[in-house]
Amino acid sequence: MNLTNLFxxxxxxxxxxxxxxxxxxxxxxxxxxxxxxxxAIGEGSKRNITEEMSSMGSNLVMIMPDFQSRGGVSLGASNxxxxxYSDVTAIRNEAASISLVSPSVNSSGQAIYGNQNTLxxxxxxxxxxxxxxxxxxxxxxxxxxxEVRSMAKVCLLGQTVVENLFGEDSDPVGATIRIKNLPxxxxxxxxxxxxxxxxxxxxxxxxxxxxxxxxxxxxxxxINGIYCSxxxxxxxxxxxxEVTEILRRTHKIKEVEESDFRxxxxxxxxxxxxxxxxxxxxxxxxxxxxxxxxxxxxxxxxMFVSVTERTREIxxxxxxxxxxxxxxxxxxxESMLLSLTGxxxxxxxxxxxxKIAGTLMNTxxxxxxxxxxxxxxxCFVIGVFFGWYPAKKASNLNPIDALRYE
Numbered sequence: 001m002n003l004t005n006l007f008x009x010x011x012x013x014x015x016x017x018x019x020x021x022x023x024x025x026x027x028x029x030x031x032x033x034x035x036x037x038x039x040a041i042g043e044g045s046k047r048n049i050t051e052e053m054s055s056m057g058s059n060l061v062m063i064m065p066d067f068q069s070r071g072g073v074s075l076g077a078s079n080x081x082x083x084x085y086s087d088v089t090a091i092r093n094e095a096a097s098i099s100l101v102s103p104s105v106n107s108s109g110q111a112i113y114g115n116q117n118t119l120x121x122x123x124x125x126x127x128x129x130x131x132x133x134x135x136x137x138x139x140x141x142x143x144x145x146x147e148v149r150s151m152a153k154v155c156l157l158g159q160t161v162v163e164n165l166f167g168e169d170s171d172p173v174g175a176t177i178r179i180k181n182l183p184x185x186x187x188x189x190x191x192x193x194x195x196x197x198x199x200x201x202x203x204x205x206x207x208x209x210x211x212x213x214x215x216x217x218x219x220x221x222x223i224n225g226i227y228c229s230x231x232x233x234x235x236x237x238x239x240x241x242e243v244t245e246i247l248r249r250t251h252k253i254k255e256v257e258e259s260d261f262r263x264x265x266x267x268x269x270x271x272x273x274x275x276x277x278x279x280x281x282x283x284x285x286x287x288x289x290x291x292x293x294x295x296x297x298x299x300x301x302x303m304f305v306s307v308t309e310r311t312r313e314i315x316x317x318x319x320x321x322x323x324x325x326x327x328x329x330x331x332x333x334e335s336m337l338l339s340l341t342g343x344x345x346x347x348x349x350x351x352x353x354x355k356i357a358g359t360l361m362n363t364x365x366x367x368x369x370x371x372x373x374x375x376x377x378x379c380f381v382i383g384v385f386f387g388w389y390p391a392k393k394a395s396n397l398n399p400i401d402a403l404r405y406e
Contacts, residue, residue: 006333010333020302021302024338025341027296028299028342028379028382029345030291031294031346032292032346032375035292035350035374036346036349036375037353037354038288039281039368040350041358042280042282043368044358044363049273059229060132060266061227061230063228063263064261065081066259082261084222084223087247087251088223091228098243099229101226102126102127103126103225104225104227106123107122107218108121110179111178112165113166113178118165121204122213123206124208124211127144130142132229133227135191136190137190138188138189138191139173140173141188143187143208148210149211154208154212156208157172158189158190158203160201161205210223236265244259247261296339296382296385296386297386299339299386299387303390307391310394314394315397327394328392331390331391332391335388338383342379
């Protein structure tokens with residue numbers, strides 16, 4: 001029996017029980033749609049985060065304190081005080097692969113203007129920070145070196161802070177706000193950056209000279225981090241090596257001791273985030289794949305019912321010369337037809353679900369060709385695997401017993 005006849009007979013058999021076939025396919029449709037949608041949402045989130053981090057500059061190098069223990073004793077919070085401005089000076093003067101460097105001092109507090117107030121993050125930086133982090137000023141200016149040295153009470157506001165304190169479509173440049181009861185003149189407003197891939201508002205911040213934040217707001221003599229820009233993306237590795245060597249020397253760390261700081265490049269950070277998002281994406285896909293397994297069991301169940309119902313038909317075909325392998329192929333084709341048809345509708349449903357979910361969650365989704373091929377291949381395997389045993393049972397029936405079956 002040729003393949004065309006097998007498909008014709010299979011379609012006729014499924015058409016006779018349309019509702020049963022549709023309900024059986026529904027399990028596969030739901031399973032495939034779930035897998036496609038989950039992978040699309042996961043891949044879209046991964047790409048959003050990667051693109052966002054790449055936009056900060058692929059040659060970004062970050063230095064942070066390293067919380068660790070030495071000799072079995074935890075250094076705790078005191079280990080966050082290891083970075084000083086002298087480290088910034090040493091990197092600026094000695095690291096040939098570094099073009100820009102800025103200290104970072106972090107704080108938070110209530111910003112007040114008139115009868116409006118907002119709790120926000122305050123970052124103390126130097127003027128090079130904006131170029132390092134690829135930030136753009138919409139109106140106003142950045143503070144200069146003189147204002148940094150004199151601990152001037154000047155600041156730049158993110159768009160969220162502007163909206164919370166001044167309302168939409170306002171120009172706060174020249175206004176005076178209060179941060180922790182200290183008056184600060186607004187000298188600039190940053191361009192809108194929106195939410196990060198992690199859902200963090202990137203516009204809810206205030207930038208001020210690091211000396212002002214360090215001495216007047218945080219009252220500390222250390223810095224929380226150092227942001228650098230390598231000469232080029234290709235120089236990031238050599239920049240990390242140079243910075244590590246310089247800081248180990250300035251911190252007087254012996255060869256046998258571990259560093260009390262961490263140096264990370266943007267590419268390493270992107271790689272780490274990609275690894276985590278990949279794990280989450282495949283975990284979501286695996287959870288959704290359970291429904292595919294349930295759909296496969298449904299196909300096996302319905303094929304057993306079909307074999308039982310058509311026992312006399314099988315006996316009749318065998319008695320007029322039908323071979324066991326013809327019966328086997330016929331039921332396998334029916335099983336695969338159910339599975340693959342469900343897979344096609346599942347892929348289309350998954351595409352629609354991914355697009356709707358992306359719109360509702362205000363994020364992008366991305367369906368890869370690999371996920372579609374994988375879903376289709378899994379449907380094929382399910383059709384063969386779960387249809388094999390019922391088909392084998394049908395092909396092994398004794399024609400005489402089958403004809404006597406009531």
